[in-house]
Every structure is written in C-alpha cells, then in structure tokens.
Amino acid sequence: MALTLVHDCPHCHSQNVGFTFANGVQTHTTISSSMGRCYAWSFMFTCNSCYMPVAITCHSHMRSFDSIRTHGNILQNGDYLAQDIFPHPEPIQIPEHIPAHIAENYLDAEYALKGKRWNSAAMAYRRVIELMTKDKLPEAKGNLADRINKLSVTDEIKEWSHELRFIGNDAAHDVENLGEKDALAAAELTYYILTYIYTLPTQIQLAREKE
Numbered sequence: 001m002a003l004t005l006v007h008d009c010p011h012c013h014s015q016n017v018g019f020t021f022a023n024g025v026q027t028h029t030t031i032s033s034s035m036g037r038c039y040a041w042s043f044m045f046t047c048n049s050c051y052m053p054v055a056i057t058c059h060s061h062m063r064s065f066d067s068i069r070t071h072g073n074i075l076q077n078g079d080y081l082a083q084d085i086f087p088h089p090e091p092i093q094i095p096e097h098i099p100a101h102i103a104e105n106y107l108d109a110e111y112a113l114k115g116k117r118w119n120s121a122a123m124a125y126r127r128v129i130e131l132m133t134k135d136k137l138p139e140a141k142g143n144l145a146d147r148i149n150k151l152s153v154t155d156e157i158k159e160w161s162h163e164l165r166f167i168g169n170d171a172a173h174d175v176e177n178l179g180e181k182d183a184l185a186a187a188e189l190t191y192y193i194l195t196y197i198y199t200l201p202t203q204i205q206l207a208r209e210k211e
C-alpha cells in the first residue's frame with residue numbers, strides 16, 4: 001500500500017482512475033485556514049492511464065509527511081485536507097443546440113480523443129454522424145452512406161460526412177490501428193458538421209425572432 005489518488009483525470013478524462021504518488025512537499029510552514037493554524041502541502045501524482053502529472057494542495061496539522069506510513073486515497077485522508085487539484089480539466093466544447101442523445105455520444109468521442117484512444121474516438125464520431133442522419137431523416141432507409149446522400153445539405157458537407165464515415169469504418173475494421181491525425185480529423189469534421197446542421201440554423205432563427 002502507498003498513498004494514492006483516485007479521481008477523474010483532468011488530462012485524459014478517465015473517470016475514477018488511480019494515480020501513482022510521486023512526491024509530497026510542505027510549501028508553507030504555517031498558514032491560517034478553516035482548520036486553524038496549520039501547514040500547506042503539495043502532493044504530486046501521475047495518472048495510471050495517461051501518465052500525466054497532477055498536483056493537489058492540502059492543509060494539514062501534520063508537520064511532516066511519511067510516505068511509507070501514509071496509505072490510501074489522499075482525498076479520504078483525515079490528516080491532509082485537499083484544497084484544490086491542478087490542472088483544472090479543460091472544458092469540452094460541444095456544438096450548441098444539438099439533441100441531448102447526440103451530445104452524450106459526442107462527449108464519449110471527445111473523452112476517447114482526450115484519452116488518446118484514437119480508434120474508439122473515430123468510431124464514436126462516426127456514431128455521432130449516424131445518429132445525426134437518423135435524427136434528420138427518421139424515415140430514410142438504407143445504410144449510413146445512403147442517408148448521408150439524402151441529407152439536404154451542401155455537397156461539401158456530404159463529402160465531409162463521407163470522409164468521417166470512411167475514418168470510422170477504418171477504425172472499426174482495419175487491422176492497423178488508426179493514428180492521431182485521423183482521429184483529430186474526425187473530431188474536426190464532426191464539430192463542423194454538427195455546427196452547420198444544428199448550431200447555425202438555430203442561431204439564425206433566434207436572431208430573426210429578435211428582429
């Protein structure tokens with residue numbers, strides 16, 4: 001056993017992931033806090049999923065820190081009271097005005113991308129586009145390619161959607177793993193397709209209602 005941290009990772013967004021303890025240092029000898037006069041500590045950990053570092057600032061009555069005798073999740077440690085965790089996670093930008101079930105799947109894709117799970121991300125973005133075509137053309141028959149062709153959008157948006165479909169298909173069926181470049185391209189295409197199909201029309205409509 002050793003000191004650990006169990007928390008959502010601000011880098012890869014893995015949920016309730018374990019972190020490995022790296023170091024603990026006292027940063028101020030005495031400070032005043034809700035605990036009265038005490039000591040300020042910083043603890044460093046690395047994520048067991050993406051190996052990126054995080055730091056936790058704590059207040060404690062403890063003058064010293066014994067890495068051998070301190071065990072378990074630091075957030076449940078009565079001696080060291082966590083104040084903040086750094087870095088704060090970057091907020092994920094979801095295109096506005098998209099249906100809730102599509103937003104949920106978009107978020108899954110973004111989490112996979114942040115976690116550098118390129119195949120999962122590309123498949124999840126493809127699923128987002130699949131759900132979008134089903135939302136826009138609930139009656140349409142056929143596969144994803146047929147539904148993309150039936151969308152009332154510009155040829156360019158259709159091309160982008162097909163490109164995304166190819167990347168998603170490669171991620172699902174290719175023996176070789178997909179790289180970062182393709183996954184990032186899928187992310188960008190999905191963002192702009194959703195913005196074009198949902199965000200812009202609603203924004204224009206809202207602006208007109210104000211006139």
Ligand SMILES: [Zn+2]
Nearest residue numbers: 009012047050
């Ligand atoms: Zn991580």
